[in-house]
Amino acid sequence: MSKMHVKMNVNGAEVEGLAEPRTLLIHFLREQLSLTGPHIGCETSHCGACTVDLNGKSVKSCTVFVAQSNGAEVTTIEGIANADGTLHALQEAFREHHGLQCGFCTPGMITRAYRLLQENPNPSEEEIRYGISGNLCRCTGYQNIVKAIRAAADELNATREAAQ
Amino acid sequence: MIPGSFEYHRPESVDGAIALLNEHGDEARLLAGGHSLIPMMKLRMAVPSHIVDLQAIDSLHGISEDGGELVIGALTTQHEVLISDLLARKCPIIPEAAALIADPQVRYCGTIGGNVANGDPGNDMPAIMQALGARFRAVGPNGSRDIAARDYYEAAYFTELEENEVLTQIRIPTPAAGHGAAYEKQKRKIGDYATAAAAVILTVESGRCTSASIALTNVASTPLYAEAAAGALVGTDLGADAVDTAVRLAEEITEPTSDGRGPADFRTHVAGIMVRRAIARAQKNAG
Structure with a gap:
């Protein structure tokens, strides 16, 4: 089957490439754009390791055809850090609160938490747990992940207030 | 986990989508969110040669x-x-x-x-x-x-x-103002399909049930509209006898399969519990 010309904005940069329409977005990101932050865990839309931000929504990029995301805006974990290269508050909080052990789920966790905090800047513990229910972690028992997201919310809110 | 090859279409109108379906017949499939179709395509249980993506309509x-x-x-x-x-x-x-x-x-x-x-x-x-x-x-x-x-x-x-x-x-x-509704779903973990689930919608006036409808999820090869079960509630005060009858009539129409969510008779039993809980909560929500 012939390849199609694909264009999208990834982490703020316009990118293009040739791909078969059936190519899954995760494969396009990892293999053609060398963005290996988003991971392939289950490849069945259960684990959330491949989570990226697509047009302002968290999606599992193993369950999106590259053809569907033609023309879209995509943010991966590689695009989460601050413009000056320092870590995003979520990344800092995951480090500070031991929100990871093996780290495999972490790019998906942080990318998902990024969107969660955009929609709900002050989530309760219950809202955080519900909000990350599409992301599985087999190491931490989630305790420190939830703490990290809560701490990042406080940090981001404090920064926002200071700026006003 | 690589889906079969297909040609991709993104029509901008319903007429455009229908024209593509007419042209390609059963070789074409509509794509909305893709979260049922893409997993099926990865398993090659669906192998359409044309995908008609509806996102631009x-x-x-x-x-x-x-x-x-x-x-x-x-x-x-x-x-x-x-x-x-x-x-x-x-x-x-x-x-x-x-x-x-x-x-x-x-x-x-x-x-x-x-x-x-x-x-x-x-x-x-x-x-x-x-x-x-x-x-x-x-x-x-x-x-x-x-x-x-x-x-x-x-x-x-x-x-x-x-x-x-x-x-x-x-x-x-639009349901009547003051109606009471509830959906009760038993599942093994967050995000799972139901072991069994029940939707109940009631209207209640002065303590008497004036209308009711009940439907069940995942206890047959189709959803089940439980007409007789709902009928057993109408005109009653939703007391224990009426609820017991409704639960029994709902259980009677189930035909679940035995699978990872439990043996068939267990799933029928769960359906009954879901109906009972949904009636109670719908009644509480009414008024």
Whole structure:
């Protein structure tokens, strides 16, 4: 089957490439754009390791055809850090609160938490747990992940207030 | 886990989508959120050679009220349903059920049209729509027709929708103000399909049930509209005898399979419990 010309904005940069329409977005990101932050865990839309931000929504990029995301805006974990290269508050909080052990789920966790905090800047513990229910972690028992997201919310809110 | 090859189409109108379906027949499949179809394609249980992506058809999006009906565009996502003020006020059982579907990432993509259209007996919205008396608007080459949710499902993945039709809208008679509704879903873990689930909608006046409808999820190859069970509640004060009768009549129509969610008789038993809990909560919500 012939390849199609694909264009999208990834982490703020316009990118293009040739791909078969059936190519899954995760494969396009990892293999053609060398963005290996988003991971392939289950490849069945259960684990959330491949989570990226697509047009302002968290999606599992193993369950999106590259053809569907033609023309879209995509943010991966590689695009989460601050413009000056320092870590995003979520990344800092995951480090500070031991929100990871093996780290495999972490790019998906942080990318998902990024969107969660955009929609709900002050989530309760219950809202955080519900909000990350599409992301599985087999190491931490989630305790420190939830703490990290809560701490990042406080940090981001404090920064926002200071700026006003 | 690589799907078969296909040619990709992104029409900008319903007519454009229908033209593609007409041209390619059973080699074409419609793609909405893709969270049922893409997993099926990865398993090669579906191998369409043409994919007709509906995302660019603006008229398929949105939630509104039209006369006495709530109208939900087929491409409205479960996330949009979940945060809809209109549905929260007029028909809260729909957002309540959406919150129990899968997980946030899936709800951002998965659409209500796809959920009702594809005939997966595990999906939650079909039973809700049967309980609400919804109709599905199907548009094809010869114009549009409405199919009652209660008549739409033939068997697992077999529905009344023709190969060259697009399900464009879900039209729900706005439930009476003060109605009580509840959806009770037993599942093994968050995001799972139901072991069994029940939707109950009631109106109650001066302590007496004046109307009732009940429908069941994932305890047969189609959703089940439990007409006799609901009938056992109407005219009663929803006391223990009436509820016991309704539960028994609902259990009688179930035909679950034994699978990872439990043996068949267990799932029938769970369906009865879900009906009992949903009646109690719907009664509490009424008024």
